Amino acid sequence: MTSPRTWQSVQDEVLRRIHDREWKPGEFIPNEADLAREFGCARTTVNRALRSLAENGLLDRRRKAGTRVAPRPVAKATLDIVVIRHEVERLGKAYAYGLIDRAHAPPSIAVSSSMSVDQGKKMLRLRALHKADNAPYALEDRWINLAVVPGALNQNFDTVSANEWLLENVPYTRGDIDFSAVSSTDWTSQHLACAKDTALLAMTRVTWDQDRSVTMVQVLFAPGHRLRTSL
Amino acid sequence: MTSPRTWQSVQDEVLRRIHDREWKPGEFIPNEADLAREFGCARTTVNRALRSLAENGLLDRRRKAGTRVAPRPVAKATLDIVVIRHEVERLGKAYAYGLIDRAHAPPSIAVSSSMSVDQGKKMLRLRALHKADNAPYALEDRWINLAVVPGALNQNFDTVSANEWLLENVPYTRGDIDFSAVSSTDWTSQHLACAKDTALLAMTRVTWDQDRSVTMVQVLFAPGHRLRTSL
DNA sequence: CAGTGGTCTAGACCACAGG
DNA sequence: CTGTGGTCTAGACCACTGG
Numbered sequence A, B: 001m002t003s004p005r006t007w008q009s010v011q012d013e014v015l016r017r018i019h020d021r022e023w024k025p026g027e028f029i030p031n032e033a034d035l036a037r038e039f040g041c042a043r044t045t046v047n048r049a050l051r052s053l054a055e056n057g058l059l060d061r062r063r064k065a066g067t068r069v070a071p072r073p074v075a076k077a078t079l080d081i082v083v084i085r086h087e088v089e090r091l092g093k094a095y096a097y098g099l100i101d102r103a104h105a106p107p108s109i110a111v112s113s114s115m116s117v118d119q120g121k122k123m124l125r126l127r128a129l130h131k132a133d134n135a136p137y138a139l140e141d142r143w144i145n146l147a148v149v150p151g152a153l154n155q156n157f158d159t160v161s162a163n164e165w166l167l168e169n170v171p172y173t174r175g176d177i178d179f180s181a182v183s184s185t186d187w188t189s190q191h192l193a194c195a196k197d198t199a200l201l202a203m204t205r206v207t208w209d210q211d212r213s214v215t216m217v218q219v220l221f222a223p224g225h226r227l228r229t230s231l
Numbered sequence C: 001c002a003g004t005g006g007t008c009t010a011g012a013c014c015a016c017a018g019g
Numbered sequence D: 001c002t003g004t005g006g007t008c009t010a011g012a013c014c015a016c017t018g019g
Helices: A007-019 A032-039 A043-055 A084-090 A109-114 A150-154 A162-169 A186-192 B007-019 B032-039 B043-055 B084-090 B109-114 B150-154 B162-169 B186-192
Strands: A059-062 A066-069 A075-081 A095-105 A123-132 A135-144 A174-183 A199-209 A212-221 A227-230 B059-062 B066-069 B075-081 B095-105 B123-132 B135-144 B174-183 B199-209 B212-221 B227-230
Touching: A007 A032, A007 A043, A032 A043, A043 A059, A075 A227, A075 B174, A084 A095, A084 A123, A084 A135, A084 A162, A109 A212, A135 A162, A135 A186, A150 A162, A162 A212, A174 B075, A174 B174, A199 B199, B007 B032, B007 B043, B032 B043, B043 B059, B075 B227, B084 B095, B084 B123, B084 B135, B084 B162, B109 B212, B135 B162, B135 B186, B150 B162, B162 B212
Parallel strands: none
Antiparallel strands: A059 A066, A075 B075, A095 A123, A123 A135, A135 A212, A174 A199, A174 B199, A174 B227, A199 A212, A199 B174, A227 B174, B059 B066, B095 B123, B123 B135, B135 B212, B174 B199, B199 B212
16 A cells, blocks of 8 residues: 555545445554554654544544444534524524513523522523524523623623623633424414424523533524534 | 643643633734743644644634634534434433334435435335333434445344444445424324424434435434533 | 744653553 | 553644735
8 A cells, every 4th residue: 555644644544444344343453653664654643643533433542452443433423503693694694683581580490400500599581582684593592690790780782692792701611502392382483483383493501611600591493493514 | 820741731721811811812822832932841732732722613723824712712512423222221221123114115306315316216215213211212214325235125124223234334434414393293293102293303314425325314303302412 | 935833753751551 | 561552852844824
């Protein structure tokens, strides 16, 4: 075979061998030093190629044991979670935002427990609609932890969505997300302009800064919305 | 400040500066050589730390221009797409699989166009139910491209799901996935043991080997299913 | 053109874990 | 104890791209 010299060409060759079943799932492959000799490059270069593949779940690497092809290739799909306005604009549509209501109230049990906050403490709740080309795009129902983000009380969120304001002004270290399907209620149907009981894609996210919850938001997308990604 | 010596400690320090707004979104940070001097380590070490952060979307790096904190931190959520049996077993539940029907027939227009195959060509269609602790877990509706996987005709898929058989036997290079919410039909309600029009989370995937489609599958999860991930 | 990140090298030492 | 991957170094050259 030819002698790859860059880490990408090494990676390509390794991928080819996996794809062509020269190295089968679960099998060990030669160690880095041997591969470096075979490919005529430095071990560092081989390491870079293999480490990258391991991060993508195609290889299992363990000290002393060695490197093997992942027995069950774990497919990792990456979703980019972006500000809704940017998502709409990327689609070439006109974005509009409207605040529906705003309240300073204690959260429900579900919200307070998801956010690990005292149920008695008042939080800021915002509901808003995002539109694309004047059609409903997504409905946002958000709770903000005022103990962590006191400044939110001074914002009216009339023109800038909490979505964007928080991202630009409040740091976070971690987020937990889940996706599910829910039926449209009377209230959501009205705002998303769809029939009651329509199936809607829902994204719920709790954002944390260290161990303190910053905000929890449920986004309901308009009927037919698809979340795309690839492997 | 202290002098980090490993790439992870360099990364931690960079993360801290971003988090504490010492380096603000959109701002340029010192170049690799300067940081290496400041931290008392090799430039390679700084490079490793910054490259990793850039891959995670926290930094924007461009030759000559330099490195800056990403103006809009793009949150990347990674979903692990695994074999359904393993997912169920990981939950500590008993897995069961049942083939519902199997047909050798031409695909619908929707399927043939998604898979870029000639609509006249017969394909293998399998519908099956995955159960967890004897309750419906997910309903699978799959089309297999026999031009790419002729061997599938010799499998009856009575006991091994196409899901697993394909993963273990047929290589692929790419997959396109989308998630959406759909309403349950009479047929799906019957198999998932739910009311008609219940909102269901649907995952549709088309798998490719180079530029030839291998299989297309729609998985409908039982009501209430949540797809979890974190940032 | 020149400054920046991107990569390769050869060698070294270390951390971990299998035997 | 020993083989493996994990990492660091110092230096070098390259590729891209902004000015």
